[in-house]
Amino acid sequence: xxxxxxxxxxxxxxxxxxxxxxxxxxxxxxxxxxxxxxxxxxxxxxxxxxxxxxxxxxxxxxxxxxxxxxxxxxxxxxxxxxxxxxxxxxxxxxxxxxxxxxxxxxxxxxxxxxxxxxxxxxxxxxxxxxxxxxxxxxxxxxxxxxxxxxxxxxxxxxxxxxxxxxxxxxxxxxxxxxxxxxxxxxxxxxxxxxxxxxxxxxxxxxxxxxxxxxxxxxxxxxxxxxxxxxxxxxxxxxxxxxxxxxxxxxxxxxxxxxxxxxxxxxxxxxx
Amino acid sequence: xxxxxxxxxxxxxxxxxxxxxxxxxxxxxxxxxxxxxxxxxxxxxxxxxxxxxxxxxxxxxxxxxxxxxxxxxxxxxxxxxxxxxxxxxxxxxxxxxxxxxxxxxxxxxxxxxxxxxxxxxxxxxxxxxxxxxxxxxxxxxxxxxxxxxxxxxxxxxxxxxxxxxxxxxxxxxxxxxxxxxxxxxxxxxxxxxxxxxxxxxxxxxxxxxxxxxxxxxxxxxxxxxxxxxxxxxxxxxxxxxxxxxxxxxxxxxxxxxxxxxxxxxxxxxxx
Numbered sequence: 001x002x003x004x005x006x007x008x009x010x011x012x013x014x015x016x017x018x019x020x021x022x023x024x025x026x027x028x029x030x031x032x033x034x035x036x037x038x039x040x041x042x043x044x045x046x047x048x049x050x051x052x053x054x055x056x057x058x059x060x061x062x063x064x065x066x067x068x069x070x071x072x073x074x075x076x077x078x079x080x081x082x083x084x085x086x087x088x089x090x091x092x093x094x095x096x097x098x099x100x101x102x103x104x105x106x107x108x109x110x111x112x113x114x115x116x117x118x119x120x121x122x123x124x125x126x127x128x129x130x131x132x133x134x135x136x137x138x139x140x141x142x143x144x145x146x147x148x149x150x151x152x153x154x155x156x157x158x159x160x161x162x163x164x165x166x167x168x169x170x171x172x173x174x175x176x177x178x179x180x181x182x183x184x185x186x187x188x189x190x191x192x193x194x195x196x197x198x199x200x201x202x203x204x205x206x207x208x209x210x211x212x213x214x215x216x217x218x219x220x221x222x223x224x225x226x227x228x229x230x231x232x233x234x235x236x237x238x239x240x241x242x243x244x245x246x247x248x249x250x251x252x253x254x255x256x257x258x259x260x261x262x263x264x265x266x267x268x269x270x271x
Numbered sequence: 272x273x274x275x276x277x278x279x280x281x282x283x284x285x286x287x288x289x290x291x292x293x294x295x296x297x298x299x300x301x302x303x304x305x306x307x308x309x310x311x312x313x314x315x316x317x318x319x320x321x322x323x324x325x326x327x328x329x330x331x332x333x334x335x336x337x338x339x340x341x342x343x344x345x346x347x348x349x350x351x352x353x354x355x356x357x358x359x360x361x362x363x364x365x366x367x368x369x370x371x372x373x374x375x376x377x378x379x380x381x382x383x384x385x386x387x388x389x390x391x392x393x394x395x396x397x398x399x400x401x402x403x404x405x406x407x408x409x410x411x412x413x414x415x416x417x418x419x420x421x422x423x424x425x426x427x428x429x430x431x432x433x434x435x436x437x438x439x440x441x442x443x444x445x446x447x448x449x450x451x452x453x454x455x456x457x458x459x460x461x462x463x464x465x466x467x468x469x470x471x472x473x474x475x476x477x478x479x480x481x482x483x484x485x486x487x488x489x490x491x492x493x494x495x496x497x498x499x500x501x502x503x504x505x506x507x508x509x510x511x512x513x514x515x516x517x518x519x520x521x522x523x524x525x526x527x528x529x530x531x532x533x534x535x536x537x538x539x540x541x542x
């Protein structure tokens with residue numbers, strides 16, 4: 001998917017909502033556990049109920065790998081289901097990969113070719129040649145971790161170098177890499193005071209913002225500095241939407257939460 | 272596996288060789304491609320031929336994920352085969368994972384419980400709470416990226432902070448984490464001039480050293496500063512061993528390469 005197609009979808013749906021499909025079998029409605037593939041069945045119903053309010057889905061690969069082959073099959077079925085039924089949706093493999101060159105190429109093949117995701121999240125620790133193999137894929141997006149929303153996020157990302165904090169060095173350096181126009185950046189929403197400074201470095205790139213809801217971030221605060229002329233934000237919510245209900249009406253409950261966020265977003269976009 | 276069991280194995284085999292199982296279908300002998308599971312068949316023959324000279328095997332997950340479900344099944348069969356037939360071997364899932372707390376727990380379950388690896392490699396970029404969920408597993412080892420052997424390794428790892436380079440901050444900070452005795456560190460072999468300084472910070476931990484052979488590192492140089500009283504090194508070779516031959520005798524060729532390295536290691540250990 002191209003950046004322009006994503007922007008078109010945002011304008012059409014008046015939404016920049018990404019829904020995180022972090023499926024934990026101990027948290028999904030009990031009645032689904034008798035299904036042949038409870039994880040996929042859960043995802044399918046969540047997707048069917050929320051796709052009109054969301055522009056992206058983001059399965060976190062950890063939740064699938066934890067269930068071994070069955071988990072990986074559920075991930076494959078989920079991405080195929082989205083691609084077949086809702087091809088306008090931007091898909092994110094939240095995998096946080098990154099390795100030396102030839103190995104990163106294998107990861108890129110896994111997510112961009114074998115599974116056919118539009119994008120994958122990548123960790124920057126190993127530097128240029130660990131990220132550039134992902135960037136080489138046309139019409140695919142590499143979403144680089146910059147500033148994350150967890151408690152330990154600043155342990156190393158926040159270290160002050162001779163010039164500035166590590167996460168700013170990551171942003172600036174990444175812009176010099178080949179095909180850097182294929183980048184987005186992960187910026188945690190619990191750090192809204194940083195968005196203004198980040199936008200000075202990357203005014204035009206999309207930012208994927210986890211941490212709304214369960215992790216404590218606030219939508220208005222993030223948008224104040226994070227929005228750009230293209231919108232430029234994908235705001236993720238996982239648990240707040242997918243676990244809104246625990247009964248047979250879980251998908252309707254999820255739909256209502258997605259709708260609430262979409263309406264808030266529509267209002268922000270109309271300004 | 273405990274650290275002491277690994278040390279015992281090193282003393283018994285007079286080897287600290289780790290073999291990287293980075294299986295690429297375009298590089299394995301052609302006659303294996305007609306097998307039902309060429310990746311597993313390749314691994315099985317390599318393992319059978321080399322286990323007496325190696326103390327650890329390290330499949331890199333990227334190479335398995337790139338083949339989707341079939342790849343993941345080959346990975347599962349490979350780890351099961353090692354655990355059943357050579358339980359003394361230390362197994363490393365070279366996965367370079369790392370995510371926020373609850374997600375890292377899912378990755379830890381995937382590799383430590385579902386697949387039953389002894390260890391997994393983890394990237395430090397997201398800080399303490401992205402690594403501690405791995406460290407919480409008893410008799411399992413978390414191998415943290417410190418200094419990597421690739422060209423871009425120093426892009427961020429080598430940034431000078433107010434105190435010292437980022438990779439040294441990673442080493443020092445990691446030592447303060449809960450269950451830090453369950454850590455090993457990845458230190459690239461093309462950077463042998465750094466081993467002396469690294470040993471000042473982590474004198475007692477094992478270091479996993481990729482980059483011997485194809486990536487240009489030298490065994491003697493690494494050992495000069497890297498060895499400690501327990502040996503404290505696992506030296507990885509992947510392509511140099513597993514792709515030593517391309518014909519029906521590929522496993523014998525791999526065995527010879529492994530034996531060569533083991534003999535060099537035995538000599539070093541005897542000093």
